[in-house]
Amino acid sequence: MDLSGLARPATELLDGVMDRALVVGYTKIGSGLRRHWWAADADPQALLGKRVVVAGATAGIGLAMARSFAALGATVHLLGRNPEKVETSCAAIRESVAGAHVVGEVCDVSDLDAVRDWTTDFANRVPALNGLVHNAGLMPKDRVLTREGHEVQLATHVLGPHLMTERLLPLLRAAGGASVVWVSSGGMYSSPLVVDDLEFRRGYNGVRAYARTKKMQVVLADSWARRLAGTDIRVESMHPGWVDTPGVAEYLPRFRVLTRPLLRDVADGADTAVWLVATRPESKPGHFWHDRRQRPTTFGWQRHENPVTVRRLLEQVSRLTGTPDEWTGLRA
Numbered sequence: 001m002d003l004s005g006l007a008r009p010a011t012e013l014l015d016g017v018m019d020r021a022l023v024v025g026y027t028k029i030g031s032g033l034r035r036h037w038w039a040a041d042a043d044p045q046a047l048l049g050k051r052v053v054v055a056g057a058t059a060g061i062g063l064a065m066a067r068s069f070a071a072l073g074a075t076v077h078l079l080g081r082n083p084e085k086v087e088t089s090c091a092a093i094r095e096s097v098a099g100a101h102v103v104g105e106v107c108d109v110s111d112l113d114a115v116r117d118w119t120t121d122f123a124n125r126v127p128a129l130n131g132l133v134h135n136a137g138l139m140p141k142d143r144v145l146t147r148e149g150h151e152v153q154l155a156t157h158v159l160g161p162h163l164m165t166e167r168l169l170p171l172l173r174a175a176g177g178a179s180v181v182w183v184s185s186g187g188m189y190s191s192p193l194v195v196d197d198l199e200f201r202r203g204y205n206g207v208r209a210y211a212r213t214k215k216m217q218v219v220l221a222d223s224w225a226r227r228l229a230g231t232d233i234r235v236e237s238m239h240p241g242w243v244d245t246p247g248v249a250e251y252l253p254r255f256r257v258l259t260r261p262l263l264r265d266v267a268d269g270a271d272t273a274v275w276l277v278a279t280r281p282e283s284k285p286g287h288f289w290h291d292r293r294q295r296p297t298t299f300g301w302q303r304h305e306n307p308v309t310v311r312r313l314l315e316q317v318s319r320l321t322g323t324p325d326e327w328t329g330l331r332a
């Protein structure tokens with residue numbers, strides 16, 4: 001079916017309707033249709049001579065991203081918490097992408113001391129960083145605490161990536177054009193921004209903690225984009241749609257059984273994050289993307305985030321990660 005001749009208003013309308021009809025937009029039906037009109041691919045050598053870190057790259061969407069970045073010519077730093085998996089994943093990419101430059105990095109993103117140690121070591125090894133993708137994710141059913149006492153989804157989705165971004169800022173600045181991408185989820189639409197119990201001490205529920213922290217990622221990415229406005233570092237968040245990955249098999253087995261024929265493959269799930277880093281498109285406040293197009297951060301009936309609530313999030317994230325908070329008033 002060739003839909004490339006449709007007028008832009010028609011494709012925008014169709015695209016928006018699919019976005020709200022989740023099953024159509026988030027599955028492979030959505031990407032299958034949108035690829036007829038979505039923005040052009042990156043140049044095949046767009047990332048030659050550039051350096052990209054993919055955090056959470058030993059499985060699923062992150063591994064597919066690392067492969068796509070390598071195919072676009074980047075030196076890919078494939079970061080995972082399990083050394084054997086990091087080694088196996090690097091080997092798999094070297095085997096499938098001729099001439100791939102892949103470097104394995106071991107770091108548990110949820111462990112803030114480990115993030116401090118790894119970023120120090122990394123900064124001693126490389127001069128600049130063009131792309132940083134925060135993809136590590138999980139959804140445990142029970143409330144799990146990290147070694148440092150943080151709820152693990154908060155630590156993995158929010159605290160670790162925030163700290164990593166802060167500490168890699170000099171390398172991102174040195175690149176002369178860098179992108180930071182947070183891999184969130186469409187599930188974030190189901191949650192308000194909750195700032196009075198970041199560690200989910202009351203009434204923990206794995207799916208709700210996931211949605212809350214994925215919402216925080218979108219707000220945090222937008223706040224980072226404001227903080228870095230006027231510099232040559234772009235910050236975005238995106239969601240990959242519904243993708244068949246080891247994570248979905250582990251955390252949402254029933255959902256997977258019901259939806260499997262329609263789930264996207266991992267390369268499809270990785271597409272928008274890779275495209276954002278490789279093409280660095282202009283973006284507007286919100287900075288939230290899906291299928292190569294900016295999307296609303298709230299649906300029509302939801303209120304936009306209250307700037308005071310956003311500021312409370314930023315202050316707490318700064319305090320919990322021991323990072324500067326002078327910039328957190330930007331949105332108040």
Ligand SMILES: NC(=O)c1ccc[n+]([C@@H]2O[C@H](COP(=O)([O-])OP(=O)(O)OC[C@H]3O[C@@H](n4cnc5c(N)ncnc54)[C@H](OP(=O)(O)O)[C@@H]3O)[C@@H](O)[C@H]2O)c1
Binds near residue numbers: 243
């Ligand atoms: N699949 C979907 O339909 C879907 C939908 C919306 C959003 N997402 C988001 O997409 C991202 C990738 O999801 P996925 O489905 O590909 O998940 P996955 O198959 O479970 O892969 C997750 C990756 O993150 C790594 N990871 C988890 N915790 C980590 C930590 N503390 N430090 C370093 N790495 C860590 C995992 O490492 P190990 O191999 O060591 O576990 C694995 O490499 C997640 O952020 C998820 O929320 C996925």
